[in-house]
Amino acid sequence: MDSRSWWVLEPDPPEHGLPDDLRARDRFGGRDCGWVAQMRPFVRHFTRPGQCVFDPFCGFATTLLAAALEGRQACGIEIDADRAALARERLRRHGVDAPIAVGSLPDTAPPRAIDLCLTNVPYFGCRWPQDDTQGAAAAGQLYLERDYAAYLERLRDIFHGVRAALPDGGFCIAMVENVVIDQRMLPLAWDLGRLLGGLFVAHEERLLCYPREAVALPAATTRGDRSHEYALIFQKARETICIASTQAELQAIEQAGFAFELYGSFARWLQRGDADSPRLPADADLLLPDDEARFNQLLHWLHERHYQLSLWGEPILPPVRLQQLRAHWYLRAQRRDRLGRLVRLDLCLASQAAEYLRGQPDSAR
Ligand SMILES: C[S@@+](CC[C@H](N)C(=O)[O-])C[C@H]1O[C@@H](n2cnc3c(N)ncnc32)[C@H](O)[C@@H]1O
Structure with missing residues (x-):
């Protein structure tokens, strides 16, 4: 893979x-089949020979063939x-042995241990044949999702499953483009990037261009030929916080x-100091009194300072009920400054933490 x-x-x-x-046997005429050439550089660059490449939306097994x-x-x-049957047949003709499970993450697990996730997501608004809405494939088929927010939520659940299956340090690469439906543009690539940013650490992107003849457009017309895609490169990694910015924020609070x-x-790191623990913390845990009104005042204050507030990755705005907070254990507030430095505060209730810590060894306190 080169640096361009x-x-x-x-x-x-x-x-x-x-x-x-095989294309003729597909209900969709194989319209959404990608290119082997698009996947090969990523396979070479992000895995070693013998490692396993996984595609959670494997379609006609293009990624699997590229890996083989x-x-x-x-x-x-x-x-x-x-589709899975067509994909198996395609692989069989190439003499490739790669298992394909029928189903969907997170309910269906990858058929073997994986090292890299490399995929092309099913596009929202794709006109999947309507006769399938009654079929067994309908449940969970993202092509049939009618609501954009629900579609993104399903994608998040699936990539959550990818994260769980990847080893620490493993990469997740998703190919995606912004889509135009009835002349309305949906920023799918950017929404997916944001969503993956909640699960992984963003690393890079590549713009993949598919050569096509250009045609002249009348003045002030914006229509493009959608002949490019993004490859969004994320890593399952632990992003550490900036100690100085976190301390400054805690002082401000x-x-x-x-x-x-x-x-x-974070508390332990402060106690022991830099020299003894080179592994920087990934967040600062704050214990707060069980006072709903005061808790929400703090959330408003953080919100005004442009903190993003979330419960298990789901964005949230105050007011938050303490009951809701207890069910999730903590509420995450994070912001990034203009140097890209991260401050991440996990807010939880002192009473609940005390209950949890009673069951933990001293070293965890
Ligand atoms: C863009 S196509 C993948 C094509 C593949 N990259 C190829 O070139 O062979 C997306 C695939 O995702 C499948 N799909 C849709 N929803 C899914 C889900 N929830 N879980 C797994 N696969 C799903 C679709 O049936 C479709 O085959």
């Missing part, structure tokens, strides 16, 4: 494309049983009159 942020791809040689007879051609193992999940106690890894 955009690549112009060469179409696949015929022997790597989806065979015509690069000497890697592969496995996939596909929700449509007929105190000065604003909010009482809290520090505990957990």
Whole structure:
């Protein structure tokens, strides 16, 4: 893989494309089948020979074939049983042994241990044949999702499953483009980027360009030919916070009159100091009194300072009920400054933490 942020791809040689007879058997005419050539550089760069590449939306097994051609193992999940059968047939013709499970994450697990997730997401607004709305494939088929927010939520659940399956340090690469439906543009690539940013650490992007003849447009017309895609590169990694900014923020919270106690890894790190624990903390845990009104005042204060507030990755705005907070254990407040430095505060109730800590060894306190 080279350093250019955009690549112009060469179409696949015929022997790597989806065979015509298999394309003809697909209800969708294989319209959403990608290119092997688009996947190979990522397979080479992000895995070693023998490691396993996983595609949670494996379709016609294009990613799996790319992995096999690069000497890697592969496995996939596909929700449509007929598609999975076509994909197996395609792999069989190439002599590739790569298991494909029918179903969907998180309920269906990857068929083997994985090292890299490399995928092309099913696009929102795709006109999947309507006769399938009654079929078994309908449940969970993202092509049939009618609501954009629900579609994004499902994607988040699925990538949550990817995160759980990846080893620490493993990469998750998703190919996606912004879509135009009835002349309305949905920023799907950017929404997916934001969503993946809540689960992984963003690393890079590549713009994949598919060569096409350009046509002149009448003045002031904006229509494009959608011949590019983003490859969004994320990593399952532990992002550490900026100690100096976190300390400055904690001081500001105190000065604003909010009482809290520090505990957990950040408190321990402060006690022991830099030299003994080179592993920087990933958050600062704050214990707060069980006072709903005061808790919400703090949330408003943080919100005004441009903190993003979330419960288990789901964005939230005050007021928050203490009951809701107890069910999630903590509320996350995070912000980034203009140097990209992260402050991440996990707010939880002192009473609940005391209950939890009673069951823990001393070293965890
Ligand atoms: C863009 S296509 C993938 C094509 C694949 N990259 C290829 O070139 O062979 C997306 C696939 O995701 C599948 N899909 C949709 N919803 C799914 C879900 N919830 N879980 C797993 N697969 C799903 C669709 O049936 C479709 O085959």
